[in-house]
Amino acid sequence: MARKLTDVERMNLDYLREALCQVLEPSQKNKAASVASALVRVRGDVVTDEDIKRIVGKYGKEAQAALTAAVRSEALDPVEGQEGVYTLRVPSQVEGADGAGEKAEGDVAAAGAAAEGEPAPAVVETSETVEEPAATDVTVAEEPAAAASPAPADAAQSADATASEAPAQSEAPARAEKPGRSSAPRIQRGRLRRVGKGSPSHPTQLSEVPYVRRGGPAETEVRAKILELDQRFWMNGWLLSHPGAYTLFERQLTAINDALVNGALPGDITRRQLAYQMGGDEKFFEYGSDGHKLLRAMGMEDVIRHRPMPKPDLLYHAPRRRKHMRVLVTENLDPWLDVHDLMYEEGRTTILGERIHAVVLGGGTPILEHNRLALLLDTLGADSVEVLYWGDVDRAGIDIMVRLRDVLGEHYPFAPFTPAYQLMIDKAMERYPDPADNEQTCQVNLGMPDMSLMCEGLTEEAAAYARSVVEGCRLIPQEILTRRDL
Structure with missing residues (x-):
């Protein structure tokens, strides 16, 4: 099994995956996580051409070419003087470069404003340490625009004067600190500078994205990308007036x-299923989340099908009564509705090659209360009922399966819905070769469940992968499968 990643490596993996997704074609984006994982696991401090060939070698020729180009352009920086040798373009390097770029742009903007006699534009909040002359108590933001940008002829003289006065200033006695002011030297405190009432220039959530009426070249470029999307994204004008939202959620919007x-929406895929395919978080569109707010702001809530959780007790569908019935119990709503629709709309009697006569929405732990499932099965009037269970591959999902088998006892033969579990794990292995890259859960307080029941009928490779996922408190959700997979 692959070694566990450190926190820094995991941060680098997430960054590289996002970077690769930005340039890969939609058909190749599902390989970004695997490639990023392999890159951060390369031994040593450098990546070579041989490493790249090994990482992308398991894919087809067309995919190899696309992945190699994306890796070299977005994930690696060449080492000077060494052909075929690269270093990873990790977040710390990129952030440093961005900081320098922003500082340079701010200096140019300040100089231009001073030349025209206008006040210098406000600068985005930053916590970087800025060295200031100790002889003055006026910050850059409070100085007149002319002082912020000296004339070219006086620039050299000003620099020489500052250098010659520096020793005298350092020997001057320290000023008495005002009440409430930090006693730390100004050079260590840094400076907080904000735009207006203070949304950062690089928002991390939707509420921080500012309204932009006109903007500059950068906003114009982003708006051009927005107009390339389906018109339903920008028809109400919100996304065009908030180009920062496109920058923040570009991967999700393009997905x-x-x-x-491709004609997959609406109808063939739900919000949870689409959210998992986009980034591995099946709850991205949940009520109150940024994804949900984004759809509402763009007026696209009805474009992606939403399935509200029904309230009736143990929802089930059984087209007809039989003497011998096989009942599929699903943990979550989306898979239940997919199976229901196939049975009701298309008259299907087999799901993934298994004959199914009824489907029940388990809903998680509540199905275990008061022997509810057994009471429902009794009402079917069959001579014999076999129960197949299908849920998430995580500690809670496996625990529910084992406990439900114990509750039903010997009266109802019980088995996992193996074809679905096998297909779920196959898709997860393709997307995340390392089990530790799957979605993290908060189930650390749950003990490791007995995996023997779920692993019955799985391949050895799939069983080992599933055990690693569950041991690491990770999750393979049911929503990894859609109606098309069934």
């Missing part, structure tokens, strides 16, 4: 757009 273009 939704790809689904629309």
Whole structure:
């Protein structure tokens, strides 16, 4: 099994995956996580051409070419003087470069404003340490625009004067600190500078994205990208007036757009299923989340099908009564509705090659209360009922399966819905070769469940992968499968 990643390596993996997704074609984006994982696991401080060939070698020729180009352009920086040798373009390097770029742009903007006699534009909040002359108590933001940008002829003289006065200033006695002011030297405190009332220039959530009426070249470029999307994204004007939202959620927006273009929406895929395919978080569109707010702001809530959780006790569908019945119990709503629709709309009697006569929505732990499932099965009037269970591959999901088998006892033969579990794990292994890259859960307080029941009928490789996922408190959700997979 692959070694566990450190926190820094995991941060680098997430960054590289996002970077690769930005340039890969939609058909190749599902390989970004695997490639990023392999890159951060390369031994030593450098990546070579041989490493790249080994990482992308398991894919087809077309995919190899696309992945190699994306890796070299987005994930690696060449080592000077060494052909075929690279270093990873990790977040710390990129952030440093961005900081320098922002500082340079701020200096140019300040100089231009001073030349025209206008006040210097406000600068985005930053915590970087800025060295200031100790002889003055006026910050840059409070100085007149002309002082912020000296004339070229006086620039050299000003620099020489500052250098010659530095020793005298350092020997001057320290000023008495005002009440409430930090006693730390100004050079260590840094400076907080904000735009207006203070949304950062690089928002991390939707509420921080500012309204932009006109903007500059950068906003114009982003708006051009927005107009390339399906018109339903920008028809109400919100996304065009908030280009920062496109920058923040570009990967998600392009994934939704790809689904629309390919005819997958609405109808064939739900919000949870699409959210998992986009980034591994099946709850991205949950009520109150940024994903949900984004759809509402763009007026696209009805474009992606939403399935509200029904309230009736143990929802089930049985097209007809039989003497001998096989009942499929699903933990979550989306898979239940997929099976229901196939049985009701298409008249299907087999799901993934298994004959199914009824489907029940388990809903998680509540199905275990008061022997509810057994009471429902009794009402079917069959001479014999076999129960197949299908849930998430995580500690809670496996625990529910084992406990439900114990509750039903010997009266109802019980088995996992193996074809679905096998397909779920196969898809997860393709997406995340390292089990530790799957979605993290908060189930550390749950003990490790007995995996023997679920692993019955799985391949050895799939069983080992599933055990690693559950041991690491990770999750393979049911929503990894869609109606098309069934």
